Amino acid sequence: MSDLDGNSSAPAGDAFGQTQTLKKVKKQKVLLMGKSGSGKSSMRSIIFSNFLARDTRRRGATIDIDLSHVKFLGNLTLNLWDCGGQEAFMENYLSQQRAHVFSNVGVLIYVFDIESRGDVERDLATYVNIISALVQYSREAKVFVLVHKMDLIQPAMREAVFDQRVALVRRKTAEAVSIVRKQKPDASAHPQSPPFPSTQIPDVDLDMQLFATSIWDQSLYKAWASIIHDLVPNLAVIETQLASLGVAIDADEILLFERTSFLVVSKWSSREGERNPYGDRFERMSNILKSWKHTCSKFTGTPRNAEQFSDFEYKMGPNFAMFATKFTTNTYILVCMPPGEARFNSAKLNVAAARPWFRFLDGPPVPMSSSSQMLAGGGYGSEAAGGSES
Amino acid sequence: MDRFPFRPGFVRNISPAVLNLQRVYEQNRQRITKKDVGSVPDVAAPQTKGTPRLLLMGQRRSGKSSISSVVFHKLPPSETLYLESTARIQKDSLNSFMDVQIWDFPGQIDVFENPNITFDIDAIFGEIGALIWVIDAQDDYLESVAQLNNTILHIQRSYPHINVEVFIHKVDGLSDDYKLDIQRDITIRIQDELSDEGIENAPVNFHLTSIYNHSIFEAFSKVIQKLIPRLGQLEAMLTNLCRTCRFEKAYLFDVNTKIYIATDSTPEDMASYEICSDFVDVVIDFTEVYGSWPRTQSWRARLEGEPWSQPVEDQVACELAEAGMVLSDAQRPIMLREVDRFLALVAIMKEGSYEKMPQINLNVDVVVKGLTEFFDITKPKEVKAAAVVEGRKGQGS
Numbered sequence: 001m002s003d004l005d006g007n008s009s010a011p012a013g014d015a016f017g018q019t020q021t022l023k024k025v026k027k028q029k030v031l032l033m034g035k036s037g038s039g040k041s042s043m044r045s046i047i048f049s050n051f052l053a054r055d056t057r058r059r060g061a062t063i064d065i066d067l068s069h070v071k072f073l074g075n076l077t078l079n080l081w082d083c084g085g086q087e088a089f090m091e092n093y094l095s096q097q098r099a100h101v102f103s104n105v106g107v108l109i110y111v112f113d114i115e116s117r118g119d120v121e122r123d124l125a126t127y128v129n130i131i132s133a134l135v136q137y138s139r140e141a142k143v144f145v146l147v148h149k150m151d152l153i154q155p156a157m158r159e160a161v162f163d164q165r166v167a168l169v170r171r172k173t174a175e176a177v178s179i180v181r182k183q184k185p186d187a188s189a190h191p192q193s194p195p196f197p198s199t200q201i202p203d204v205d206l207d208m209q210l211f212a213t214s215i216w217d218q219s220l221y222k223a224w225a226s227i228i229h230d231l232v233p234n235l236a237v238i239e240t241q242l243a244s245l246g247v248a249i250d251a252d253e254i255l256l257f258e259r260t261s262f263l264v265v266s267k268w269s270s271r272e273g274e275r276n277p278y279g280d281r282f283e284r285m286s287n288i289l290k291s292w293k294h295t296c297s298k299f300t301g302t303p304r305n306a307e308q309f310s311d312f313e314y315k316m317g318p319n320f321a322m323f324a325t326k327f328t329t330n331t332y333i334l335v336c337m338p339p340g341e342a343r344f345n346s347a348k349l350n351v352a353a354a355r356p357w358f359r360f361l362d363g364p365p366v367p368m369s370s371s372s373q374m375l376a377g378g379g380y381g382s383e384a385a386g387g388s389e390s
Numbered sequence: 391m392d393r394f395p396f397r398p399g400f401v402r403n404i405s406p407a408v409l410n411l412q413r414v415y416e417q418n419r420q421r422i423t424k425k426d427v428g429s430v431p432d433v434a435a436p437q438t439k440g441t442p443r444l445l446l447m448g449q450r451r452s453g454k455s456s457i458s459s460v461v462f463h464k465l466p467p468s469e470t471l472y473l474e475s476t477a478r479i480q481k482d483s484l485n486s487f488m489d490v491q492i493w494d495f496p497g498q499i500d501v502f503e504n505p506n507i508t509f510d511i512d513a514i515f516g517e518i519g520a521l522i523w524v525i526d527a528q529d530d531y532l533e534s535v536a537q538l539n540n541t542i543l544h545i546q547r548s549y550p551h552i553n554v555e556v557f558i559h560k561v562d563g564l565s566d567d568y569k570l571d572i573q574r575d576i577t578i579r580i581q582d583e584l585s586d587e588g589i590e591n592a593p594v595n596f597h598l599t600s601i602y603n604h605s606i607f608e609a610f611s612k613v614i615q616k617l618i619p620r621l622g623q624l625e626a627m628l629t630n631l632c633r634t635c636r637f638e639k640a641y642l643f644d645v646n647t648k649i650y651i652a653t654d655s656t657p658e659d660m661a662s663y664e665i666c667s668d669f670v671d672v673v674i675d676f677t678e679v680y681g682s683w684p685r686t687q688s689w690r691a692r693l694e695g696e697p698w699s700q701p702v703e704d705q706v707a708c709e710l711a712e713a714g715m716v717l718s719d720a721q722r723p724i725m726l727r728e729v730d731r732f733l734a735l736v737a738i739m740k741e742g743s744y745e746k747m748p749q750i751n752l753n754v755d756v757v758v759k760g761l762t763e764f765f766d767i768t769k770p771k772e773v774k775a776a777a778v779v780e781g782r783k784g785q786g787s
Binding site: 295 | 681683685689702706707
């Protein structure tokens, strides 16, 4: 698949025109924090290293900060700071290493262990301190709060428990932010703090999302897909192109997955596809394919992170048809379509033909065409579909 | 579109509480209907003549209810912790290509020497297909083995044909050597006891099982296979298919329980069973998400309009579900084909044979047709009449 990236992509880029340039390679600092034993490293290893949930039981505690660079989609590198959660470390992050840890943060992921009885107050206090430090050093950072280990709560209670925790965390966050806001003049006087325009106090409003997660079901994928979603560069381009591909091949739904984590990068549904009553189907697909990958690696004896399958197709008589296939070097594509052999086969060919449109997903950014030209490409797609039918 | 490939209301990941409620409801319902027909309201009375029965017995807390919940109700293994101890005989039924009843006995009751109630031994053991004795391998098993010996001696006298399947259970977490040691020890204890009593060659089989991996499903597969009439014929069909299509291994799966009811004659191998069984899972999951809800009329109208202008049913090559997956290493494909509402044929193919899929499909078509006929013939007479109508509906392509 080496012909899909690198040098060979340059002429294709020229052919498409250069009306819109893509953003440069991005490096994002992601802080993963939370109390010791709350499951930070477990979820990281499930999402990015293809561990099974039950394999994470034997993990030891993370000592200090575990730095890892996760390459995601060729042109996005996540600088993942997995911060050991023991109190001694936490104090260290908040005091000596404060500027080092909390500056230039793109995303903070804070993990609450829902099962931590009695310790909730202390956990919240740490959280408040971290939020204050974050607001002080990286105001632009997005915050994701994961209320984790939800599987330990009785299913009927889960929603209520989560809602309660959400309210609590939101209140604490607001308090922390308002305190920082009040202190702002002092803070800017301090030589170590980042240069805020001290004349006007900016409205510190945290961009915060909360998720109930568990490593035992697909909820983890939902949370991480939304974390990733905001970081992926050129998302708008991906979305328009997926949409025109979908219309061209007459699909009901298209999902684009990242290769190793199988997180949903982008999705498109037709009007019919949107009627699907399973609202959680995207994270479910991630979960299904990920565990399938694991089965394959056990069967073939290849490493967990290796590529496991190249093609999948499933035709369910007159109900629907679908296929998942390796798309670009860094992505898999899953297409769900109406039944019909001719339709199915031409869609497969058209998806293969559409690969060059998505070549930019693989890395060194190349100039890409505008969405209007993509529509022209759509015309070509449907033409091919008609051709193979006759 | 009234037909679904897999049982529409099949239970996925239900909680222990719901499962319990379902069972209580089901049992009360059965009791009431039985009262209506005026028969004796005895729990142990045989209600369905002709359906083979599996008896789950063993000491309390050995894992009987967990086994039946995981295998027949798809309860996630981790949730079996919350199952309550069974106080009375739990009856589950496997409604599939053949109806099997599973009776889960409370472990604290000794059927043969009970001071309070005398059980109708004949009603319990009369029509049973197999007795499954569950032994907790992580516990002291001497007492359980003694009890099992006692049971075998009792039933050997009156029902010498009953297969006794010993599940040496909860072996996950034990080392391979230790597992085999336990199996050897238990085997010797039972055989010694039996030969002391003058019983040789009793049909006793041993399986190492755990609900946390595929071993429990494999063990159940072996048990069920013994109940299938003319299993040899089925196996011959699959072996033939494997030879003509160059398959490495083929399984005929019961889709709901992922028990395989037949395979070809090549040596058994756990790894290929696991991957095939997981493939069935993947297909079921996709079916649930994308295939279990009705599409609108306008969607259908658009599909049948220009330029296709033929009904959707005529646009597809195969009425039944078919799936294929190509593994990256050595390009080994796995294929699946639905046989009827309950069964699916799953096969691991030889390297690089995915291009020959069209020819293979033709062969598979023939075998699927053969299988359908096979089950039509071997079905018990009274079920047959009803099934013919249904079968027509299913096959009417």
